[in-house]
Amino acid sequence: MKFFSFLSLSGNVKFWSFVFFCFLLSLPILGEDEKSPVPLSISDRKGRWNIQWGYNRSSYTQSDINFRGPGYHYTMKSVDAKDKPEKFNPSVYFDPTKFEIPQYNIKFTYFFSDRFFLSFGQDHMKYVVSQGQSVNYAGYIDPLVVAKNQLAISMEALPFIYLFPEHVAQMAGYHGGEQTIQLTPDILKFEHTDGLNLLFVDFGTITPLWTAEDGLSGLSLISSIGAGAVVCRSDVRMMGKGQNNNFHLSGYGVSGYVAGRYDFNRTYFLELGAKGGYIDLTNILTTGGSNRASQNFGFLELVFSGGVSI
Template identity: 75%
Template sequence: MKKSLLFWNQTYIRLFDFDTNLENGAMYNPSDLTSKQSFVFTKHNLFIFVIFLLCSSNIFANENEASLSIHDKKGRWNLQWGYNRSSYTQSDINFRGPGYNYTLKDVNAKDKPESFKPEVYLNPSKFEIPQYNLKISYFFTDRFFLAFGQDHMKYVVTPGQPVKYSGYIDPGVIAKNQLALSPEAAAFIYLFPGHVQEMAGYHGGEQTIALTPDILKYEHTDGLNYLFLDFGWITPLYTSSDGLSGISLVSTIGAGPVVCRSDVRVLGKGQNNNFHLSGYGVSGYVATRYEFSRTYFIELGGKGGYIDLTDVLTSGGSNRASQNFGFLELVLSGGIAI
């Protein structure tokens, strides 16, 4: 009695051949040449059949994919990577610790982009060196999405600028800090020994000091890292006739924590600190996106927001700084839709 027969393309393919002896408990004899040939023949045709099914499934999937347009986004993920240039508003920076509490007013700062070098920008192991932007988005409808990611900015107080300051500094703090000076501060104090002494005592906010190395070095260059969660929406502006490419307007609003790694010298003493949760930020983002092949896209946009750093590590121990400022990023990125 023959069982398990399959007809395909009107060709008889015997996949399994069980006779009544097998039902009665007889074992298949692999040493039988006829059985071996039949077994090899069956495996060969079964392999062809599976390949045919896979190819058919792929063709049907491609046909189904082709029927979709760039606006069919529900349930899809976007992975996005890019680079930024950043600018910042002026900021009052408060420094506090044992023996001092003072504020530098209207301090200017700028970003610090890495110059283009293939060995940096094209090397995945050095991705954290440039000012980069990473974002992962999920579309829960065709138009609306949630996104989370990181904006890796750099923030550098402009050295040498004159600023006004207020507050109090114990002269003993200055003397103590001079026992552990950074090399650049030591050189400046040797050349201009009386400059840092101007900071000692009480100050009402009318005095001006130049931010030379003996007074301040202040950078978030291993990261002013804004970790955000955004709510966003996409608005079509132009779509090609086949629906596979087009231009859209992307908008988001969001907020999240800011993690800094701050390289700071206060009155000549300090260190390059560890990564530290330093505050929070809120932001809005608008960009123009060009999509092609339903899979890839490039995006040019701007992000603006507010950052409040309430707990910046400075020169060790309980010494801290705080500041708040506005920021603006110009972001160029590319991505893939999954």
């Protein structure tokens, strides 16, 4: 818990991402220690570490988002969301100080036998509730909450409040779940874009599919299962009011991973895989104070990564 408290207080994800990247670049040099035994083939994995970095595209199932705070408690049902990949730009993807901007994956793996391993790392996904969709909602919102939020309106919500003042006003009162509302910036902006960070520990196995005669290259199948904490930085606007919150321990996730892997020169490898799982966010920061949200959903990542074996 001390580690997560540190994340929450410092928000220093950029620093640690940079440290991890620099460490990754140094590994080929570290791996040249003359005292380290040289494996005969890529199948000799026991006692070795793998470090890899990659990028992902993610998709999510619909989810019910529950909002609660002084004067309100309501749920938006079957909400759609998508990821937010960074467009390819060499100044971002090839700049070590900006490697945390895209949707990235970092993983450290230790092989305690030639076939079995433990790994830990971070999946940095991004989650954005789609604007323009219509959703049902149920619960209660005090009319004073709606009015109070208009006193701290965000710039992106201001045009909607001015042009369509009755849109947000219909949120006030009791709602049984049959009412439908269109999600526009005056109603809801809800994003985990800095991001939706799954900090995982996995147990897995590697199964050789083909190995070259010289043992220096080959194809393998990776499979693993795991779980971990989810740290979010959530940007939320509710009925016009909100903020981009600090990093915060928000929930947990469980997952399974399958990938094809190509090793070459006993040191380097490429991996293409898919990770699917379930995330339960029980403590999402929203508009400050005691205001919170919660949700759960399934996710699927397509991950491409590369790394080194030492």
